[in-house]
Amino acid sequence: MCGSFLVFLHIIKDCLGKNKIEKEKDMKVILIGAGNLATHLGKAIFAAGHDVVQVFSRTMQSATALASEVGAQPVSDISDVRSDADLYVVSVKDSAIVELIPVLCKGKETKVFLHTAGSIPMDVFQGMALHYGVLYPMQTFSKQREVDFSQIPCFIEANDEHALQLIGDVAHQVSSRVYHLASEDRKYLHLSAVFACNFVNHCYALSREILEEHGIPFDVMLPLIDETAAKVHELDPKDAQTGPAVRYDENVLRAQGALLKSNPQMKDIYDRMSMSIHKLSVKE
Numbered sequence: 001m002c003g004s005f006l007v008f009l010h011i012i013k014d015c016l017g018k019n020k021i022e023k024e025k026d027m028k029v030i031l032i033g034a035g036n037l038a039t040h041l042g043k044a045i046f047a048a049g050h051d052v053v054q055v056f057s058r059t060m061q062s063a064t065a066l067a068s069e070v071g072a073q074p075v076s077d078i079s080d081v082r083s084d085a086d087l088y089v090v091s092v093k094d095s096a097i098v099e100l101i102p103v104l105c106k107g108k109e110t111k112v113f114l115h116t117a118g119s120i121p122m123d124v125f126q127g128m129a130l131h132y133g134v135l136y137p138m139q140t141f142s143k144q145r146e147v148d149f150s151q152i153p154c155f156i157e158a159n160d161e162h163a164l165q166l167i168g169d170v171a172h173q174v175s176s177r178v179y180h181l182a183s184e185d186r187k188y189l190h191l192s193a194v195f196a197c198n199f200v201n202h203c204y205a206l207s208r209e210i211l212e213e214h215g216i217p218f219d220v221m222l223p224l225i226d227e228t229a230a231k232v233h234e235l236d237p238k239d240a241q242t243g244p245a246v247r248y249d250e251n252v253l254r255a256q257g258a259l260l261k262s263n264p265q266m267k268d269i270y271d272r273m274s275m276s277i278h279k280l281s282v283k284e
Contacts, residue, residue: 026049026050026051027050027051027085027086027087027166027170028050028051028053028084028085028086028087029045029050029051029052029053029085029086029087029088029089030052030053030054030055030056030081030082030085030087030088030089031045031052031054031055031056031066031070031072031089031091032056032081032088032089032090032091032092032100032104033056033057033089033090033091033092034055034056034057034062034063034065034066034067035062035091035092035093035143036141036142036143037091037116037137037141038066038089038091038092038116039066039069039141039143040137040141040143040147040149041089041091041116041135041137041149041174042055042066042069042070042089042091043069043070043149044149044174044175045070045089045170045173045174046069046070046071047174048170048173048174049173050170052070052071052072053072053073053082053085054067054072054073054074054075054081054082054085055067055070055072055073055074055075056075056076056078056080056081057074057076058076059076060074060076063075063076078100078103078104079103081104083107083108083111085108085111086111086112086166087111087112087113087114087166087167087170088104088108088111088112088113088114089114089115089116089135090104090113090114090115090116091115091116094117094119094120097115097117097120097124098124101113101124101125101128102128105125105128105129106128108129109128109129109130110129110130110131111129111131112129112131112132112133112162112163112166112167113125113128113129113131113132113133114132114133114134114135114158114163114167115134116134116135116136116137117134117136118136118138118186118187118189118190118193119186119187119190119191120134121183121187122134122157122158122159122183123159123183125159126159130160131158131159131160131162131163131166132158132159132163133156133157133158133159133163133164133167134155134156134157134158134167134183134186135154135155135156135167135170135171136154136155136156136181136186136189136190137149137152137153137154137155137175138152138153138154138155138189138193139152139153140197140201149174149175150174150175150176151175151176151177152175152177153175153177153178153179154171154174154175154177154178154179155178155179155180155181155186155189156168156171156178156179156180156181157180157181157182157183157186204218204221204225206266206269207221208221209266228240238280238281241277241280241281243277244256244274245273245274245275245277245278245281246277246278246281247278247281248274248278253274256270257270257271
């Protein structure tokens with residue numbers, strides 16, 4: 001896998017040496033999905049000057065909300081999706097992709113399709129379309145929070161040169177950090193992101209739960225959270241780790257575990273996390 005990650009570390013530069021590629025013409029783009037990621041990517045594609053002609057969502061309310069921001073037609077029936085777009089951006093729940101793709105691609109087989117999922121292989125389109133790929137923006141998205149999409153690492157892959165050119169152009173237009181990464185390695189990238197983001201945020205939620213039970217506001221944790229995140233910009237995460245689990249201070253660990261005796265699930269997380277921290281700290 002090391003060889004593959006050499007590719008992962010290589011930033012794709014455009015032929016002019018700029019961060020973004022100047023497009024030759026606006027493309028017609030259709031957004032399939034109107035969730036958190038689709039909303040931010042769709043707005044970035046629209047801001048790059050492309051013609052977002054339709055937004056599909058299973059609910060008209062969601063389709064309309066995003067369509068109104070990108071000047072598109074909202075649709076909630078997949079059979080109403082136009083067949084004259086240049087690019088179809090599929091950004092839906094992983095569980096819906098396999099079911100949706102055959103219906104979406106029918107009659108549009110010569111168009112370019114991409115999905116935005118971190119853990120779904122590119123070849124989910126195989127046999128359904130001629131030109132396809134992936135554009136995976138590695139970031140956590142919420143509709144209510146604006147992001148600077150130009151700073152979000154985007155990982156692309158395509159099955160042929162035609163799809164790679166088009167997907168690569170779009171990626172460079174919305175982000176200054178574009179990487180090529182194969183499906184086999186992208187799933188490990190996505191797994192790493194789950195640890196670095198989803199699990200960490202869950203720990204915030206558990207921390208808030210404990211604090212609320214004792215009348216302490218969660219915002220007292222924010223300076224600690226900010227400093228912890230800031231440190232890994234300069235230190236290896238292993239070197240930045242602090243706390244009783246690093247030295248495996250059994251008195252502290254036992255006492256804190258006792259505080260969680262009424263919540264066996266949280267105590268189990270605490271015990272397992274403490275052991276993992278200690279084992280990693282002594283690992284050569």
